[in-house]
Amino acid sequence: MDAGIVQKIFTDHFETYRKSHVVDTRQYHAAESIMSCRTPDQGYHIDGCPNGDYHVLLYNSCKHRSCPQCGSIETELWLERRRRQALxxxxxxxxxxxxxxxxxxxxxxxxxxxxxxxxxxxxxxxxxxxxxxxxxxxxxxxxxxxxxxxxxxxxxxxxxxxxxxxxxxxxxxxxxxxxxxxxxxxxxxxxxxxxxxxxxxxxxxx
Ligand SMILES: [Zn+2]
Ligand SMILES: [Zn+2]
CATH class of the missing domain: 3.30.70 (Alpha-Beta Plaits)
Structure with a gap:
């Protein structure tokens, strides 16, 4: 599943959902993070080479553990560290x-x-x-x-x-x-x- 699909579902439906459900602070923060991940709301950084020949503006990731766009990379890295430790x-x-x-x-x-x-x-x-x-x-x-x-x-x-x-x-x-x-x-x-x-x-x- 494309990780961006979850972001779209939240963006399209979260506002309606929270009008009829109790959403606590933790859940609200998770939803906000997922919806704003890699968008202007998270700010941006510039990737570029030291000579200045190339640079690109990228929106920041939210780094929330519930976010599928951030979580999949973290999961892979975690798995790799565990594999290296395995007997x-x-x-x-x-x-x-x-x-x-x-x-x-x-x-x-x-x-x-x-x-x-x-x-x-x-x-x-x-x-x-x-x-x-x-x-x-x-x-x-x-x-x-x-x-x-x-x-x-x-x-x-x-x-x-x-x-x-x-x-x-x-x-x-x-x-x-x-x-x-x-x-x-x-x-x-x-x-x-x-x-x-x-x-x-x-x-x-x-
Ligand atoms: Zn994220
Ligand atoms: Zn389980």
């Missing part, structure tokens, strides 16, 4: 979720809530994987918090990309079983799913 091993993709009854708390305390959820999920993962029944080692992991599901409905959850192995107390690498890392049925840990061989960091030999 040459298999990875599992694990999703932690939580009761929707807690969403009102998240709405009012976003930063504290995300920090707590990150910490609690990592403690759970570490506790499980240090257990000799599942791995017996400390894995490497990358975590990303998301507050929406695929249908754009409120759904706080955390995606974990976890190494299929870890370091023992003696600093030795222990590999996970081929197709299983941790049980997903254990409600104590709030784990929704666990998929093996996450594509992004797929083992180079496979």
């Amino acid at each position: 040459d091993c298999r990875y599992f993709h694990i999703v932690f979720t939580m009761s929707h009854d807690l969403h009102p708390l998240w709405r009012k305390n976003r930063k504290v809530f995300v920090n707590l959820m990150m910490r609690a999920s990592w403690h759970s993962l570490r506790e499980l994987l240090l257990d000799i029944r599942w791995l017996g080692g400390l894995p490497g992991a990358i975590a990303v918090f998301q507050s929406w599901d695929d249908d754009m409905k409120e759904h706080c959850h955390i995606h974990y990309i976890v190494t299929a192995g870890g370091l023992t107390a003696d600093n030795l690498w222990v590999s996970a079983k081929k197709s299983f890392l941790i049980p997903t049925s254990n409600s104590k840990f709030g784990i929704l799913s666990c998929y093996r061989d996450f594509e992004l960091f797929k083992h180079k030999d496979h």
Whole structure:
């Protein structure tokens, strides 16, 4: 999808939408940023060569994380940095979720809530994987918090990309079983799913 389409949708319909819906400051700022991205409202800069042979005037980007025109570049750069950090091993993709009854708390305390959820999920993962029944080692992991599901409905959850192995107390690498890392049925840990061989960091030999 052309990133400019989202900007056009907002420009054409946001004013009407906000007359009949409650829009908080954060949402308003996001909409304003998306609508003004790379337009005169954001100001401009000049790209040119030092000799003055060439110069071009460009409108500034909004750099808001919700803006598709800015976000796609940031996403690619983030992905590239993570790929460079990745170890040459298999990875599992694990999703932690939580009761929707807690969403009102998240709405009012976003930063504290995300920090707590990150910490609690990592403690759970570490506790499980240090257990000799599942791995017996400390894995490497990358975590990303998301507050929406695929249908754009409120759904706080955390995606974990976890190494299929870890370091023992003696600093030795222990590999996970081929197709299983941790049980997903254990409600104590709030784990929704666990998929093996996450594509992004797929083992180079496979
Ligand atoms: Zn933008
Ligand atoms: Zn997600």
